[in-house]
Amino acid sequence: MKSTKYKAWTISGMLSAIIILTACTVSYTFNGSNINYDKVKSISFDKFPIRCAYVWAPMEGMFYNSLSDAYAKKTKLKVLKKNGHLQLAGEITEYSQTNKSVASDGYSAQTQLKLTVNVRFVNTTKHEEDFEQKFSSTTVYDSKQQLSAVQEELVQEMINDIVDQIYNATVANW
Numbered sequence: 001m002k003s004t005k006y007k008a009w010t011i012s013g014m015l016s017a018i019i020i021l022t023a024c025t026v027s028y029t030f031n032g033s034n035i036n037y038d039k040v041k042s043i044s045f046d047k048f049p050i051r052c053a054y055v056w057a058p059m060e061g062m063f064y065n066s067l068s069d070a071y072a073k074k075t076k077l078k079v080l081k082k083n084g085h086l087q088l089a090g091e092i093t094e095y096s097q098t099n100k101s102v103a104s105d106g107y108s109a110q111t112q113l114k115l116t117v118n119v120r121f122v123n124t125t126k127h128e129e130d131f132e133q134k135f136s137s138t139t140v141y142d143s144k145q146q147l148s149a150v151q152e153e154l155v156q157e158m159i160n161d162i163v164d165q166i167y168n169a170t171v172a173n174w
Contacts, residue, residue: 034171034172035075035076035077035171036125037076039085039125039126040077040085040086040123040125041077041078041085042077042078042079042080042084042085042086043071043075043077043078043079043080043084043085043086043087043088044079044080044081044082044083044084044086044087044088045064045067045068045071045079045087045088045089046082046087046088046089046090047060047064048060048063048064048067048089048090048091048092048117049091049092050091050092050095051091051092051093052092052093052094052095052096054095054096054097055095056095056151056155058152058155059092059095059115059155059159060092062155062156062159063092063117063159063162063163066156066159066160066163067088067163067166070163070164070167071167071171074167075171084124085123085124085125086121086122086123086124086170086171087120087121087122087124088119088120088121088166088170089119089120090117090118090119090120091117091118092115092116092117093116093117093118093134094114094115094116094136095113095114095115095116096113096114097111097112097113097114097147098111098112098114099111099112099143100112100140107143108143109142109143110140110141110142110143111140111141111142111143111147112138112139112140113138113139113140113141113147113154113155113158114136114137114138114158115136115137115138115155115158115159115162116134116135116136117134117135117136117162117166118132118133118134119131119132119133119134119135119166119169120132121133121166121169121170123170129170131169133169135162135165135166135169136162137157137158137159137161137162137165138158139154139157139158141154
């Protein structure tokens with residue numbers, strides 16, 4: 001008698017668990033994107049030309065490659081040269097260095113680099129998400145070092161930070 005009641009409870013418990021698990025679905029994305037892939041299937045990028053007084057030529061290509069790579073790796077969007085459902089364009093508007101601190105000898109101890117990018121974002125499927133916004137990043141290096149010795153690493157660091165900011169503003173919707 002006990003075994004029949006036990007079997008009935010076990011079967012009803014398993015059926016309840018199956019119904020609950022199939023009725024509720026939880027979806028996680030580990031890339032932080034919030035894209036409706038039924039409507040949005042592609043993204044396009046314009047080049048981001050340097051429009052500032054201080055210029056380091058490799059920066060334009062580094063920025064474009066980092067930006068397009070981030071979306072290609074973190075989303076299922078097809079990357080197009082133009083006319084994507086999502087469109088990013090803009091320009092690098094500031095690349096500057098300033099003295100951050102002064103040492104006891106009166107000379108600069110640290111120098112701050114700043115990179116600013118103006119971005120125009122268009123979502124052709126949902127124009128209320130369109131925007132134009134500036135994104136900036138800074139980093140500091142020891143003034144005893146030559147900028148040419150640390151420039152590539154520091155610029156890539158700032159570019160990665162700005163690309164993350166742009167990604168969060170466009171498809172992560174944080």
